[in-house]
Amino acid sequence: MTAVRVASFPAPGEDAPPYIDLLHGALARHDVALLPPARLSPALARSGPGHPDVVHLHWIEYLVRADGDGPQATVRATARAARLMAALATLRRRGVGVVWTVHNLRAHEARRPRLEAAAMHATARGAHRIVVHSRHARERVAAVYGQRDKLEVVPHGHFIGRYPEPRRSRDELRAALGVSPGTFAFLVFGQVRRYKRVPETIAAFRALPRDDVALIVAGSAWDAQERAAVERAAAGDPRVTLRLGFVPDEDVAELHLAADATVLAYRELFSSGALLLALSLGVPAVVPAYGSALETAAPPAVQAFAEGGLTEALDTMTHGDRERGRAAALAAARAADWDAIGTRTADLYRAAADEATGGG
Secondary structure, X not given: OOOEEEEEEOOOOOOOOHHHHXXXXXXXXXXXXXXXXXXXXXXXXXOOOOOOOEEEEEOHHHHHXXXXXXXXXXXXXXXXXXXXXXXXXXXXXXXXXXXXXOOOOOOOOOOOHHHHHHXXXXXXXXXXXXXXXXXXXXXXXXXXXXXXXXXXXXXXOOOOOOOOOOOOOHHHHHHHHOOOXXXXXXXXXXXXXXXXXXXXXXXXXXXXXXXXXXXXXXXOEOOHHHHHHHHHHHOXXXXXXXXXXXXXXXXXXXXXXXXXXXXXXXXXEOOOHHHHHHXXXXXXXXXXXXXXXXXXXXXXXXXXXXXXXXXXXXXXXXXXXXXXXXXXXXHHHHHOOHHHHHXXXXXXXXXXXXXXXXXX
């Protein structure tokens, strides 16, 4: 079978999210040739050695976003959006398949909401295939962007083996974090951003009338206002530990080893990457009942909460069997198999390429 040539935006590399590296590692085993990083522009459609059969787009908001808030930044962002739309039109006209993976229904903390939304709608219209990670996401994308016939569910893969093994024991790690033996430790992990509702998570945790629980918040703050809100929410409660800074890869598994459960207090879990990270490290999670979480894992790997019920869900999680929860978490992660995802994605590339050239 001839390898399908794919240009990915972003391409795997130092600045790409781990998802991109893991996806392309799987695709390499399925006759997919990843082209060198390139600029997304109409020139990408020119024939020649660097000519792709398929262009795969992720995180459209970052393809059109420009640093800064002034008029010049708006001009740059508008130019990027125009270049994206021109590239999509040229790629389709010249027989290149276009695939878009929708990781977020809309841009988080959108800088130019109308422009970013317009770029996402244009991408939905211009794509031959649109990938989502769950049935819930498929319904939400269809409601916002239409294009139901293009939507394909391909699950998000696991992160097993992606991060270095812990260098210290669980007891050592917990002691370093100030977590006493016998204490049930919750972890909020990753960038502190508004949509993750970290101050609300802290408030729900503080409503637990117990001393044998702890909450660790670990990740860099998205902006100064959100950082201040988290610090205010945690003030005066010795059960809450804040590590508001960059978390290097070598600390990721260690923080999860120290925890008994993670907390994802979003209103909606649209994609399952954050959940799969926790499950891949053997940590059960408290998750919103609305969204994709319950498609990814079931109790005791997860404890779901409805709006207003986070404190109750936290308390329920503390009464579970840790070893059963850990085993269930790892089993759910292993089910998100990258080899199967690579097969499915490669098939979608070929279908998009055939459609683009009139063969499908």
